[in-house]
Amino acid sequence: xxxxxxxxxxxxxxxxxxxxxxxxxxxxxxxxxxxxxxxxxxxxxxxxxxxxxxxxxxxxxxxxxxxxxxxxxxxxxxxxxxxxxxxxxxxxxxxxxxxxxxxxxxxxxxxxxxxxxxxxxxxxxxxxxxxxxxxxxxxxxxxxxxxx
Numbered sequence: 001x002x003x004x005x006x007x008x009x010x011x012x013x014x015x016x017x018x019x020x021x022x023x024x025x026x027x028x029x030x031x032x033x034x035x036x037x038x039x040x041x042x043x044x045x046x047x048x049x050x051x052x053x054x055x056x057x058x059x060x061x062x063x064x065x066x067x068x069x070x071x072x073x074x075x076x077x078x079x080x081x082x083x084x085x086x087x088x089x090x091x092x093x094x095x096x097x098x099x100x101x102x103x104x105x106x107x108x109x110x111x112x113x114x115x116x117x118x119x120x121x122x123x124x125x126x127x128x129x130x131x132x133x134x135x136x137x138x139x140x141x142x143x144x145x146x147x148x
Contacts, residue, residue, distance in 0.1 A: 001120065003068030004060055005075055025054070051127035053145045056134045062124040064117070066102060076106025086110060 017024050018034045025040045026032055032041040040057060042050055055062050069078045081103045087095055089110060100113035136145050 001064045001069050001117075002060060002062065002124075003065065003070060004058075005070060023058075025050075048123065048127045048130055049147065051124065052131035052134055052147075055127065055131045056136065056145060057143070062128045062131070064121060064124065066100075069102070071104035071107060071109055073109050074104060074107040076104045078102040078111065079105055081110075086112075 012020075014028070014031050014034065017026070017031055019036055021037065023038045023040065024031070024035055025042065026035075027042045027045075029041060029043075032039050040053070042053065044050070051062060054060050066078060066080060070076065071078060079102065081101050083095060083099070083101065085103075086101045090101075090112070094112060098112040098114055102111040102113075103109070104111075130147065133147050134145050136143050138144075
């Protein structure tokens with residue numbers, strides 16, 4: 001939804017994550033210390049804080065823009081499609097109750113803007129507000145983000 005490519009697999013072990021290319025975001029302090037590449041250590045269970053820190057640390061805009069949204073299944077770009085295009089592909093009730101539909105250009109998966117989207121949007125708005133209260137300091141080669 002935010003246009004950020006991310007990979008997660010529960011089968012990834014710490015040895016793999018310690019050396020995999022790219023940025024690793026973790027709550028595991030041992031993995032963070034063993035990491036040979038870029039890493040962010042999250043020391044909270046609060047998902048709002050995670051989003052706010054990612055926004056500040058990585059410059060991620062926490063607004064949903066369908067033009068840059070990626071399919072969570074395959075990472076392909078999503079494109080808007082009309083109600084007529086989905087009438088034969090989705091349950092009639094879904095088509096009747098929703099106005100906006102998206103389709104992955106790679107795998108063909110269909111999405112629609114509904115309650116789940118609104119709940120995510122509310123979370124992102126709260127995280128954006130929280131991100132305004134985050135300051136960063138550099139210490140021992142690391143950047144620490146702190147909420148005021």
